[in-house]
Structure formats: structure tokens, C-alpha cells
Amino acid sequence: xxxxxxxxxxxxxxxxxxxxxxxxxxxxxxxxxxxxxxxxxxxxxxxxxxxxxxxxxxxxxxxxxxxxxxxxxxxxxxxxxxxxxxxxxxxxxxxxxxxxxxxxxxxxxxxxxxxxxxxxxxxxxxxxxxxxxxxxxxxxxxxxxxxxxxxxxxxxxxxxxxxxxxxxxxxxxxxxxxxxxxxxxxxxxxxxxxxxxxxxxxxxxxxxxxxxxxxxxxxxxxxxxxxxxx
Numbered sequence: 001x002x003x004x005x006x007x008x009x010x011x012x013x014x015x016x017x018x019x020x021x022x023x024x025x026x027x028x029x030x031x032x033x034x035x036x037x038x039x040x041x042x043x044x045x046x047x048x049x050x051x052x053x054x055x056x057x058x059x060x061x062x063x064x065x066x067x068x069x070x071x072x073x074x075x076x077x078x079x080x081x082x083x084x085x086x087x088x089x090x091x092x093x094x095x096x097x098x099x100x101x102x103x104x105x106x107x108x109x110x111x112x113x114x115x116x117x118x119x120x121x122x123x124x125x126x127x128x129x130x131x132x133x134x135x136x137x138x139x140x141x142x143x144x145x146x147x148x149x150x151x152x153x154x155x156x157x158x159x160x161x162x163x164x165x166x167x168x169x170x171x172x173x174x175x176x177x178x179x180x181x182x183x184x185x186x187x188x189x190x191x192x193x194x195x196x197x198x199x200x201x202x203x204x205x206x207x208x209x210x211x212x213x214x215x216x217x218x219x220x221x222x223x224x225x226x227x228x229x230x
Contacts, residue, residue, distance in 0.1 A: 016065040021052035030116030034124030039071030149177035155184035
């Protein structure tokens with residue numbers, strides 16, 4: 001892969017890292033990949049590389065950099081406890097501003113020759129939703145975004161196409177929460193919801209026990225089809 005770490009200027013005069021993965025042809029539409037709570041770890045970097053192989057110019061920004069630069073954690077108990085602390089201490093407003101800066105930096109890259117979108121996982125799913133509300137991306141995808149049901153006031157601000165992936169057996173996101181998000185977008189053509197039966201939270205991540213290959217493959221195919229239509 002043509003991958004490297006690049007620096008992005010923040011809105012407040014600082015800078016943070018992002019993992020850049022380029023497609024085989026060197027140019028293409030842009031994607032912001034937004035991490036889970038374990039940071040821009042091997043899994044997220046590999047997801048970025050997957051989408052790069054599909055022809056996208058991908059940036060995966062370091063969301064936790066204001067607390068600790070380059071967080072890169074594994075799916076073990078000690079690291080997971082630390083990951084939850086990073087999530088608990090995250091300044092959401094700053095995080096969205098940093099993602100806006102990432103989207104702006106991605107659009108400005110010479111390799112990007114088309115529209116850009118965001119894809120977020122878990123905590124990143126919620127941030128992808130919030131980023132879509134700013135209008136900084138042309139489309140958004142949210143994998144099991146925890147807490148979206150607590151930010152329903154943003155739904156009216158989202159005019160771009162947005163795709164939600166939810167797990168029917170998600171222990172962190174109850175069906176009532178999913179229903180509340182669906183209701184917030186009722187009657188609107190820009191939102192699509194996909195519910196995956198018999199799988200739990202984190203089904204896309206092969207490093208976690210709840211990984212489900214068929215659901216992950218189906219969601220990925222739907223995501224690529226969704227993105228191809230923007």
C-alpha cells in the first residue's frame with residue numbers, strides 16, 4: 001500500500017496526525033475513516049487500506065490527539081479500559097472541528113478528484129453523524145454509532161446522504177435508540193437504515209469477539225454501493 005502519516009492543521013493553530021492511504025491509481029474520491037475507541041490502530045489502518053484498494057484516497061485522523069497523540073491500542077482488557085477513558089474525556093466539540101479540518105485537508109489534496117465522505121465505527125459512527133451535520137462531507141456512513149440517539153437535534157441539519165448500520169443484538173445500542181434515530185429521519189430520502197439480525201456491537205471488527213464475517217461483508221458491500229451513488 002501507498003501509506004504514510006501526514007499532519008493536519010487544527011482550527012486553533014495546532015496540528016495532529018492522520019493515516020493516509022492512497023489507491024493503486026493514485027487518485028480518486030476521498031474518505032475520512034473515523035476510529036473506534038482504540039485509536040488509529042492496526043484494524044483501522046487496515047480498514048483504511050481496504051477502502052484505498054477500492055479506489056479511495058483515505059485519511060484516518062487521530063481523534064484522541066488532544067489527550068494523547070497516536071493512540072494505538074489492542075483489544076485486551078487493560079487497553080480497553082484505557083480506551084474507555086479516552087472516550088469519556090473526549091471533547092466532542094473539538095473532535096468535530098478536528099474532523100472538519102480533516103475533511104478540508106482531504107479535499108485540498110491533489111489526489112482527490114471527486115467528492116468526499118466519512119465512515120465511522122462505534123464512537124466514530126457518532127462522530128461521522130455529527131460531521132455530516134456540518135456539511136463538511138458529501139455523504140456519511142455510521143456503523144453502530146453509540147449515542148446518536150442523544151443528538152437527534154442534529155438530524156434536521158443533515159442534508160447529505162447518510163447510511164446507518166445497526167446490529168439487532170447490540171448490547172450497547174437498544175432497539176429503542178435505533179427507533180428514535182429512524183423516527184428523526186422519517187419521510188426523508190437521504191437516510192437509509194440497515195439492521196443486521198443475530199449479530200452484536202462491533203460486528204465489523206475482526207479483532208473483537210463479536211466479529212461476524214457475513215454481516216461485515218454485507219455491510220461493506222452496501223457501503224460501497226451507497227458511496228458509489230453520491
